[in-house]
Amino acid sequence: MATTTSPSLAQHAPPAVTREQIEATIRSLQPFERVMIRLLMLQYLDPTHDDVTFMAQERSEPNMKAGHKFGGFAVGTDRKIILPREWITAIEHKVQQYASQVRDHRKRLDLQISFMTDYLQGLERETQAIETLLITACGFDGASLEELRLQARQALITYALRKLAARAEKQEVEEDAYLKERLSLEYQAQHRRRDRFKKRLEQMLQERRVVMLSSLSDEHLATIWGIAQGPILSRRVKAIQRYVNALALTLNAPLQEGQFAAAVNAGLGSRMAGGNKNEGVGTKTLEIKEDLWSKTLQSLPPAPAPSESKPCEHDGGGKVLAGLLRSLATYLMSEEDESKLWTRTNQCLPCLLRLRTIYVVDETTESVIERVRARTMMPRKDEPQAPPVEDPEVAAAKLADLEERLRPFIGTNVLPVGAKTW
């Protein structure tokens, strides 16, 4: 077993513990330990029917101690206590509620990360296309591109784009000059966008590392189980200790000095917000942990989170929101609008799913260049307005196209042209 954590080692995923080994280890534990471990691993594992029954039974104990012999429930022919159905369903409901919370959170993080990873790759292609056009159509060289990049942080891009649009509207700018300025501004905008999304991606990766290794707080566990926090904590400690020892046995890998404590601390240490609300996500990068508890969590795939797709009402909802999401996914949104929208969409599962579908993963270099060229050409005075059409779908498509081409001019706080019609 590895005892060092050199940087090169940290690059590799820890040697996996298999799901079978984990499940066999849990099965070998005492009932209360099994229940506790499965609750602590709720992001990955489902408590069994027996676990639920065990928790429900424990709820009945105070009654029994108080002398109400089997009050409210019956004894079966095999002398087993039969619990009222609603005691079981109450626990099942709590388990489900917490399971969907932790799993939704994890799913959201996974979606954010996969979207942003692809998004950054596409942004690279987009930036490359702009660069190509700056060189071929505007005569830029390496040094002038470098200059643009260096000034990107300070540039007042949105303001300059609006001003440029106004000058084009009044025919105060030549087509060549327009193209040059428009491409330069977009080039800088995309550089800044890359910095923002890289930072966001880093944060999400960090949050996911924390979430992967976290379990429910004692307070939440007590709510599910229906017993006090005091016994919860002592059971948590015992269950983790027993699990770690049993897993070491299953793996036939005796624990070295310090390894037992490291694993138990990992099991006790990371708890999700709720009981410990002030525990935010730190900025320090978590190193990959080698202890048996962390290793277990890193070896399990997340349990699937069922998602109901309900329409979003935030940011205007409906077509307005759809337009905003498309604008975001296609790198056209201004920085100001983007940061406003991002704070909500990035927490919203339906929005993330939609972004994922809008986003075009495979686009050839030529088609990206073509798209950028079409977008950045000086708009003509005789630009056709969306004509009144009977079919709303055709009209919406035409409008969306026009809206996209006019995006920097109309901004995103303004309703699209003719939006009131629908």
Ligand SMILES: [Zn+2]
């Ligand atoms: Zn949403």
